[in-house]
Structures are given as C-alpha cells and as structure tokens.
C-alpha cells in the first residue's frame with residue numbers, strides 16, 4: 251500500500267463532509283470588488299478592514315523603498331544588522347500604540363511563536379482562553395509550559411483555574427485574543443487585568459483583529475479600554491487592517507529587548523521585506539493623521555449588522571465589524587457560499603476545525619472600502635439566498 255494512501259482517504263473524508271478547503275483565485279488588487287475566478291464579485295471576506303491593501307499612499311511608499319533599498323532584508327537581523335526602515339517602523343509603532351517599545355516579526359503568527367516561549371517555559375503555567383487563535387495555541391505548545399484553558403471570556407473560570415493551579419508553578423502568563431476572529435466578540439480585558447494584577451501574573455493580549463480597528467484611530471484594544479501601561483504584552487498584526495504583512499509586539503522596553511535576545515523567529519528567520527516595512531510605515535502615518543477610515547469602517551459595520559438582523563439572520567455575539575452569519579452544518583454553509591458567489595458576492599464558508607463542529611458559518615468582513623450601495627447589494631444577495639435555502 252502506497253505510503254500516502256491515508257492522506258487520500260483523509261482528503262476524501264473532508265470532501266464528503268463539506269470540510270475540504272476550495273481556494274479561489276483572485277486576479278485583481280484587494281478592494282471592495284474583486285475579480286475572482288474570472289468573475290467580478292463584491293468582496294465580503296478579506297481582512298483588509300481599512301482598504302489599505304491597495305491604497306495609493308502605501309503603494310507609493312513601497313515603490314520608493316524598492317528604488318532606494320531593494321527588495322530583501324538580506325539575513326536575520328541579529329546576525330547581519332537591521333535596516334533603518336525596520337527600526338523607524340518599530341519606533342513609530344511604539345509611538346502610535348503609546349508604549350515604551352515595539353518589535354516587528356514576519357507575521358502575527360510568528361509574533362506569537364516568538365513571544366510566548368520567550369516568556370514561559372517548562373516550569374511555568376499558561377492560562378489561555380478556550381477560543382484563542384491557533385497561533386497562540388501553537389506558541390503555548392512550543393513553550394513547553396503547562397497549558398490550562400479557561401472558559402471563553404469567563405473571568406470567574408480564569409480566577410478558579412489560577413487559584414487551583416498557580417502555586418505549583420514557577421511563573422505564569424495569562425493570554426487572550428483581543429477580538430475573537432470567528433465570532434467578533436471582545437475579551438473583557440479590564441476584568442482580566444484586575445485578575446492578573448491580583449495574582450501578579452504577566453498579561454498578554456493578541457489584538458490581531460483590533461489593531462487598526464478598536465480604540466482611538468485604530469490604536470487597538472488597550473486604547474479601547476484605557477488600559478495603557480497595564481497590559482504587559484500586546485501582539486498585533488499588520489496583515490489585516492494595516493493591509494500589508496507583518497507582526498508587532500508592543501510593550502515595556504525590557505520585554506521587547508528580551509524578544510530581540512530570545513524570540514526564535516526573530517533570531518532564526520529573516521525580517522519583513524523592504525516594501526512591506528515601508529508600506530506599514532505609511533499605514534501608521536495615515537492612521538495617526540486621521541480617524542476617517544476607522545470611523546467609516548464602524549459606520550459600515552453598524553449599518554450592515556443592523557440590516558442583517560432585520561432580515562432575520564443570526565449574527566451571533568459580534569461587537570466588531572466581524573459579522574458571522576450562523577448556519578450550523580458545514581454543507582449548508584458551503585452551499586450558501588456558492589449561491590452567494592453566483593449572486594456576485596464573495597464570502598467563504600468556515601467550518602471545523604476553524605470553528606467548532608455544528609457551528610459552520612459565513613463570516614462577512616465589512617471594510618471602509620465598501621460604499622453604502624455595495625452593502626445594499628450584498629444585503630440583497632443574502633436576502634435572496636437566505637430565502638431560497640430556508641435560512642430566513
């Protein structure tokens with residue numbers, strides 16, 4: 251029997267249960283409208299919250315940097331030196347976030363893989379929200395620390411787990427998503443902070459979906475709750491609202507310095523590319539100059555979510571522009587997505603293991619790039635497909 255037969259069987263099982271990933275090809279820049287598989291469709295699923303992925307200011311900054319500095323960073327920063335562009339970006343990010351220091355990584359995923367194992371190890375314990383992002387889970391596993399999951403957004407459960415376990419370990423870390431990416435709900439960070447303070451435990455939040463979205467002008471969840479100086483580590487990404495690619499860790503100077511010494515994706519993997527760093531720098535400048543894009547994002551999101559509710563869709567517990575449309579079983583969600591595509595709307599179905607079994611959904615991502623007419627057109631498509639499939 252060929253060695254890979256088991257993989258074929260696994261793939262067939264995914265296909266039979268509606269869980270196989272069909273990946274569509276995009277032939278246009280990111281924006282409110284896309285050319286997907288040769289069809290012009292309304293974009294309802296990218297994380298390009300502010301429409302920056304193809305913004306002229308970011309494109310111009312990237313082009314200029316290419317002419318002046320070339321394409322690649324050459325090597326790992328600690329081994330072959332770091333480019334002034336990356337240093338400047340980190341300085342500007344720290345100012346924007348109101349923290350002592352910031353460090354960038356290749357992605358949000360590697361930022362988590364770098365940060366968690368640098369802060370805790372074998373003799374330590376991590377208290378982790380049950381619905382935390384896969385990159386947090388992987389960072390926790392890599393650290394070798396004992397992982398104790400508390401009930402989602404449940405501060406009482408967190409406290410109980412701390413009381414029952416803390417004394418058996420050397421050090422501890424509490425880690426939570428800021429905005430939960432599949433449901434769009436927000437972590438109760440002020441209450442979590444009170445617990446972290448009471449037990450003197452390091453507190454880390456992964457604000458990937460809050461960066462550029464929450465807080466004044468998109469300064470993130472710590473700004474949103476007025477918790478400046480109280481959250482030890484803020485992880486973020488520049489791959490979503492910033493429209494580019496790259497991870498951020500923001501916090502005290504001592505923690506950021508430690509990540510330069512012990513963050514493995516920093517020490518063993520090269521830095522962001524030159525045009526990525528330049529485009530991110532342009533994004534920070536734009537966000538500092540004006541709150542207009544962030545305001546537009548929230549106006550659009552509020553409008554869309556209210557209209558979806560009026561139509562009778564279940565959009566779960568979202569408090570952010572992430573709009574899950576709960577459908578239940580994965581095959582229904584996949585069919586819904588296909589019908590939407592035929593109606594000119596691109597919104598992918600999400601099933602297990604991205605979301606729990608039986609909680610398949612379409613996740614609509616609203617952005618500042620959408621005009622009101624776009625949202626109305628999308629709502630019309632949801633209405634007709636929802637009626638056709640008996641969802642509303």
Ligand SMILES: *Cc1c(COP(=O)(O)O)cnc(C)c1O
Nearest residue numbers: 357358359383385431458487489
């Ligand atoms: C998207 C996401 C990441 C990964 O960010 P990338 O920059 O795309 O690697 C990490 N954490 C959370 C919570 C996310 O939603």
